[in-house]
Amino acid sequence: MVRTIAGGILGGFALFVIRFLFWQTPLSALALHRAGEAPGANLQAALAQSLTQTGTGVYIVPDPATAQGTILYGKGPIATIFYNNSGFPVTDSAALIGGLVLALIAGVVIALALRFAAVDFGSRARIALLSALAAVLWLDIGQAVFNHAHWGYILYLAFSDFIALAAAGLIAARLIATAPVASPNATTMH
Secondary structure (H helix, E strand, O other): OHHHHHHHHHHHHHHHHHHHHHHOOHHHHHOOOOOOHHHHHHHHHHHHHHHOOOOOEEEEEOOOOOHHHHHHHHHOOOEEEEEOOOOOOOOOHHHHHHHHHHHHHHHHHHHHHHHHHOOOHHHHHHHHHHHHHHHHHHHHHHHHHHHOOOHHHHHHHHHHHHHHHHHHHHHHHHHOOOOOOOOOOOOOOO
16 A cells, blocks of 8 residues: 555656646647737736626636627637636746645545556556546547637647646556466466
8 A cells, every 4th residue: 555655646746747847837838829918918907897896716708698698609709717806926836835735636546546446557557548538538628629618728738638647647557566466277286
């Protein structure tokens, strides 16, 4: 069990580092569009003016819950806005610490699942890779399919998630102790 927990912690650390490299370095520019300085300031002012009273949350604009909103939504442009009415640092150390803790917990959960699901490295590795693929297909690619999210962003997100989850799973699978399997013919004499 100690090797399982150690594998989970190391896998979780790999998960955190890989996600950091994809999203907290200039690589993230591959997935994100920039509005520019003046349009960005205009959008920020419009957000502050329009959404401050309702506060932090996720908004669909225009709101398709009304007849007029449905018409406007169908015409476009539309946006899903993750809105926070107070600022925070671009690289928030509290978020990094929280993210590391979350990654370590996820790594341990992955390791425990692999330990209880399979007995050898090959089986654990296959489960780790297929589970990572299933997760990104449903959770990430599903956003483009169901919510018309931008494919460039979604494919980058899916790729980064797959690499991070696969690495965490493979590291955990490698470090989990494999019990030797006794040969059925070891005690049989011919």
